[in-house]
Amino acid sequence: MKLSRPVLVTLNIAALLLAFILIWPVIQMMLSSFTTDIDFPPRNFTLNAFGNIVWPSYFLAIRFSLELGLWTTLLLLAICLPAAYVLERRRFPGRSLLSVLIFVPTIFPGVTYVSAIGIYVAIFFPYLRGTFPIVLLGTAMGAIPLVVRALQASFATTDPVYEEAALVMGAHPLQAFVRVTLPIIGPGLITASMIAFTAAAMSFTPAFILGSGQPTAAYYIYREIGKVGFTPSVAVMVLIIQVVVLGIVQAMYFIFRRQFRGLFV
Amino acid sequence: MAVVRVESLVKRYGAVTALKGVDVFIPNGSLTAILGPSGCGKTTLLRCIAGLLLPDEGRIYIGSQEVTRVEPFHRNLGMVFQRPSMFPHMTVYENIAWGLRLRRWQKHEIPRRVREILELVRLKGMEDRRYNQLSGGQAQRVVIARALAPKPDLLLLDEPLSALDAKLRAELLAEIVDIQRETGCTTLLVTHDQSEALTAADNLILMNEGEIVQQGAPLDIYRRPQSVFSANFIGTNNMLPCTVARLDAPGVVLKLEDAPLELVADLPAFPVEIGQPVWACVRADDIDVIPQETAPHYRNVVKICVERAALTGGFVSVEARLEAHPLRIHVSGSARFALLEQSPAFLTVSLAHVTLVPRD
Numbered sequence: 001m002k003l004s005r006p007v008l009v010t011l012n013i014a015a016l017l018l019a020f021i022l023i024w025p026v027i028q029m030m031l032s033s034f035t036t037d038i039d040f041p042p043r044n045f046t047l048n049a050f051g052n053i054v055w056p057s058y059f060l061a062i063r064f065s066l067e068l069g070l071w072t073t074l075l076l077l078a079i080c081l082p083a084a085y086v087l088e089r090r091r092f093p094g095r096s097l098l099s100v101l102i103f104v105p106t107i108f109p110g111v112t113y114v115s116a117i118g119i120y121v122a123i124f125f126p127y128l129r130g131t132f133p134i135v136l137l138g139t140a141m142g143a144i145p146l147v148v149r150a151l152q153a154s155f156a157t158t159d160p161v162y163e164e165a166a167l168v169m170g171a172h173p174l175q176a177f178v179r180v181t182l183p184i185i186g187p188g189l190i191t192a193s194m195i196a197f198t199a200a201a202m203s204f205t206p207a208f209i210l211g212s213g214q215p216t217a218a219y220y221i222y223r224e225i226g227k228v229g230f231t232p233s234v235a236v237m238v239l240i241i242q243v244v245v246l247g248i249v250q251a252m253y254f255i256f257r258r259q260f261r262g263l264f265v
Numbered sequence: 266m267a268v269v270r271v272e273s274l275v276k277r278y279g280a281v282t283a284l285k286g287v288d289v290f291i292p293n294g295s296l297t298a299i300l301g302p303s304g305c306g307k308t309t310l311l312r313c314i315a316g317l318l319l320p321d322e323g324r325i326y327i328g329s330q331e332v333t334r335v336e337p338f339h340r341n342l343g344m345v346f347q348r349p350s351m352f353p354h355m356t357v358y359e360n361i362a363w364g365l366r367l368r369r370w371q372k373h374e375i376p377r378r379v380r381e382i383l384e385l386v387r388l389k390g391m392e393d394r395r396y397n398q399l400s401g402g403q404a405q406r407v408v409i410a411r412a413l414a415p416k417p418d419l420l421l422l423d424e425p426l427s428a429l430d431a432k433l434r435a436e437l438l439a440e441i442v443d444i445q446r447e448t449g450c451t452t453l454l455v456t457h458d459q460s461e462a463l464t465a466a467d468n469l470i471l472m473n474e475g476e477i478v479q480q481g482a483p484l485d486i487y488r489r490p491q492s493v494f495s496a497n498f499i500g501t502n503n504m505l506p507c508t509v510a511r512l513d514a515p516g517v518v519l520k521l522e523d524a525p526l527e528l529v530a531d532l533p534a535f536p537v538e539i540g541q542p543v544w545a546c547v548r549a550d551d552i553d554v555i556p557q558e559t560a561p562h563y564r565n566v567v568k569i570c571v572e573r574a575a576l577t578g579g580f581v582s583v584e585a586r587l588e589a590h591p592l593r594i595h596v597s598g599s600a601r602f603a604l605l606e607q608s609p610a611f612l613t614v615s616l617a618h619v620t621l622v623p624r625d
């Protein structure tokens with residue numbers, strides 16, 4: 001399609017505007033981190049805000065977020081890989097029902113869904129209330145639809161002919177899956193892991209509703225806002241968790257990218 | 266090396282019956298081609314033999330072993346698919362070596378075998394390339410090498426050339442034939458391209474709508490089609506409606522419908538009786554243009570009226586009429602150019618080879 005110049009210019013301006021709207025809160029927050037007060041335009045640059053944070057407890061919150069991110073990613077891959085595979089490659093009774101059920105967590109707002117998990121646990125597994133596995137489960141379940149869909153798209157765009165070739169060559173189905181299918185969907189796998197990790201490390205609701213006090217970074221920040229309102233030190237905390245999670249996700253991408261040489265276009 | 270036998274194979278996809286009781290025999294060491302139009306069930310049959318599909322009824326034997334329900338990874342076959350299937354995350358070497366490891370080859374034999382097979386498919390020196398560094402033809406050669414390297418009992422080729430352009434197709438087909446002769450590996454080549462099948466195969470299986478129509482030597486099927494489908498699917502055939510006039514010692518005398526004309530044909534494989542309607546099949550390239558004065562030396566000499574003539578490469582394709590019936594002739598030799606200039610015209614021709622197929 002060939003676009004005329006005025007249309008192109010308009011589209012460019014719209015795209016820049018969108019990017020600006022999206023990025024502005026982050027810029028504002030970064031600026032605020034280095035001032036004495038939250039204001040615009042920023043005045044009185046200082047690093048005082050960094051000193052005003054109760055570092056040990058915030059570090060614990062970050063560590064908990066990252067642990068939760070790691071375990072959630074592993075758990076989600078363990079659940080979603082087989083689920084996405086059978087949904088995409090096999091025809092079985094109940095397939096469309098499962099396909100719909102997987103979307104349940106997105107139909108309800110996060111708080112109500114996690115609350116429902118909390119009630120369920122309180123009734124059937126009272127001794128597990130507030131434990132890490134329950135927080136993990138609550139975090140993972142919310143991200144299942146996203147991860148399953150991302151992986152399903154990878155399977156859908158990968159020709160089953162590779163698996164079949166492997167089977168005829170003498171590979172058992174599991175061998176074919178691990179040695180052929182997984183590497184070929186590698187890029188999709190990385191994307192799905194990045195989604196899972198980010199969703200979990202930035203999560204707030206499950207730790208808030210299902211946990212027993214140990215906050216994630218987001219929950220910690222929420223509590224701080226409740227105590228002291230929006231201050232530069234809150235901005236610093238937001239900045240730090242964002243840099244850490246973004247850094248890990250980018251590192252993951254670059255490390256695994258080398259593993260799948262030839263598959264990334 | 267194996268003899269493959271398929272007995273009364275039935276495969277249904279819901280309401281569609283893709284194989285309707287198929288019997289196939291693949292001789293040891295042969296290059297057998299399965300030829301049929303698109304959608305006739307060729308891929309389905311091949312996938313059943315490979316173990317990628319479970320048939321609803323019937324049996325499959327490879328060698329003396331029944332394998333109908335044996336998993337594909339226990340069958341010791343090699344397969345080349347219609348779509349590209351070289352593993353894109355492995356190099357050429359790894360693609361082939363992995364297959365050898367799966368078949369439990371000794372570690373020290375693998376590099377030698379890979380080198381040997383790459384030489385056979387003319388890809389020496391390409392060991393470290395990946396899929397995105399190869400042309401379509403080269404990638405398909407890698408898959409052929411990968412399939413052959415472990416010395417399978419049977420090599421299955423599902424339209425292996427269909428993704429390539431015409432020139433490359435002919436080249437690679439010739440190579441497949443050479444490789445098959447060299448290795449002696451029993452090979453099943455699926456194709457919808459008649460010239461591919463006729464060129465390559467020493468045994469031809471003709472398929473249509475989930476059934477085997479005819480099986481035999483390619484020349485035999487070409488010369489003696491046994492059904493209207495066989496007659497029409499391979500080559501350009503003229504189908505003249507006739508009735509049997511008399512049985513005359515070695516052959517049959519036919520009367521052409523709506524015309525005072527008699528033709529002679531060899532005795533067909535099916536029983537015929539006087540008055541029976543039959544099709545007389547005459548291939549466009551089995552009709553010879555002859556000088557009128559030599560007519561007594563020829564069989565089935567008739568006069569035809571040329572309506573159109575067109576040059577199509579090596580021969581001139583002539584549309585003519587024999588009485589009321591359309592007749593197509595391929596004329597080769599130096600006389601053919603004269604035809605291009607002087608139509609309409611009358612020609613004396615000999616229908617040298619007439620085959621009968623049943624007509625109801």
Ligand SMILES: Nc1ncnc2c1ncn2[C@@H]1O[C@H](COP(=O)(O)OP(=O)(O)O)[C@@H](O)[C@H]1O
Pocket residue numbers: 278281282283301302303304305306307308309310
């Ligand atoms: N997975 C499938 N589901 C339903 N019908 C199928 C499937 N695969 C093939 N068919 C049908 O079975 C018939 C034979 O197909 P196929 O074996 O692929 O033919 P060919 O390889 O000769 O072109 C066709 O009518 C096709 O539409």
Ligand SMILES: [Mg+2]
Pocket residue numbers: 307308309347424
């Ligand atoms: Mg096919």
